[in-house]
Amino acid sequence: MAVLVGGHFVAWDFWFSGAPHLLLQSRSVPQDSSSPLLVLIGFMGAGKSTVGRFLAQQLACPLIDLDTEIARTHGSIPDLFSSRGESGFRAVEHHHLNLILPRLPRPSVLALGGGAFLQPANRELLAHHYATTVFLDAPFEVLRARIADTAHLRPLVRDPDRLRELFDQRRPTYLLANHTFDASAPDPAGLLTSLVQLANQLGVLAPTRDKL
Ligand code: S3P
Numbered sequence: 001m002a003v004l005v006g007g008h009f010v011a012w013d014f015w016f017s018g019a020p021h022l023l024l025q026s027r028s029v030p031q032d033s034s035s036p037l038l039v040l041i042g043f044m045g046a047g048k049s050t051v052g053r054f055l056a057q058q059l060a061c062p063l064i065d066l067d068t069e070i071a072r073t074h075g076s077i078p079d080l081f082s083s084r085g086e087s088g089f090r091a092v093e094h095h096h097l098n099l100i101l102p103r104l105p106r107p108s109v110l111a112l113g114g115g116a117f118l119q120p121a122n123r124e125l126l127a128h129h130y131a132t133t134v135f136l137d138a139p140f141e142v143l144r145a146r147i148a149d150t151a152h153l154r155p156l157v158r159d160p161d162r163l164r165e166l167f168d169q170r171r172p173t174y175l176l177a178n179h180t181f182d183a184s185a186p187d188p189a190g191l192l193t194s195l196v197q198l199a200n201q202l203g204v205l206a207p208t209r210d211k212l
Contacts, residue, residue, distance in 0.1 A: 022194040024137060025180040035106035036132045036202045038195075041117040042174055043167055044154055045146035046136035046183050047191070052111035054188065055195050059204050062108045066116060070096050077113075081155040090119060097122055101129040107204045115156075118173055132202060134195065135174045136183035140167045 038055070040048040049065050056063035067077055070092055074080050080089050093116050104110065110131070116122050117133070126133060144163065151157040156166065174180075179198060183191055 022182045022191055023179065023198070024182055025175070027178050035204060036199070037101075037104055037106055037108055037110060037129065038199060038202075039110045039112060039126060039131045039133045040136060041112050041133055041177055042114065042136035042183065043138070043140075043143050043170060044114040044150075044157065045143040046114070046138055047188055048111040048114075048136060051136065051183070051188050051191060051195065052109045054192050055199070056109040058192065058196050059107060059109070059199055061204070062105060063111065064100060064104060064108060065111045066093065066096060066100070067111075067113045069100060070113075078153065078155050086155075090115065094119060094121055094125075097125055101125055101131070104129075107199070114170075117177070118170055123176070132179070133177035134198070135177035135180040136191070137171075137174070137180050138182070138184040140164060142184045143167070 040046075040052050040055075042048055049067075052063050052065065070080070071077060073096070074092060077089070080092065084092070093113060097112075097116065100110070112122075117126075144160075147154060147157050157163060181191055181194055185191065
């Protein structure tokens with residue numbers, strides 16, 4: 001059952017069954033099988049790759065990092081930005097997402113780069129593959145501090161004015177994700193617990209400790 005809270009559909013059972021306090025918003029998503037593909041989205045520095053790695057470990061399922069896959073084929077992301085520009089990078093990003101999605105086992109965790117969800121064609125691909133999108137949300141100042149020293153890895157961090165603008169432009173689109181979690185705490189343990197709970201709700205059974 002779902003209820004409308006603040007203009008958003010919120011899974012009722014989820015809120016009232018010891019709901020994780022870091023879950024800010026939740027909508028139900030059509031599933032094609034009992035095991036979901038969990039796709040982590042959000043701004044640079046939200047923790048998509050780091051939290052994704054821990055989450056995949058906890059669920060004993062694969063983690064696929066889209067930028068890592070792109071870099072495997074095309075070289076580093078900054079080099080790709082230099083050689084093809086941002087629009088060239090976006091084309092490569094879309095191409096790889098399209099390649100990867102049909103091949104992913106279920107369950108698995110997919111971490112997207114911060115701009116991937118902004119492309120309508122990518123959102124269509126994700127919906128087409130019944131992905132469960134999870135937005136890791138945090139205030140701009142928290143994210144800015146986390147990524148301040150990463151301009152050599154993240155070309156978009158080089159322009160601080162544009163960074164703030166990007167955050168403001170992007171956040172409403174990130175909020176279209178199926179679930180939104182507060183990712184502002186420096187220690188990801190609480191977030192991880194909440195994400196594992198979500199995965200359990202969606203039918204992923206965490207393995208018992210002796211299988212880890
Ligand atoms: C980008 C985020 C980066 C990477 C590229 C562009 C963006 O990934 O895809 O530098 O547009 O926000 P992370 O979000 O993992 O830093």
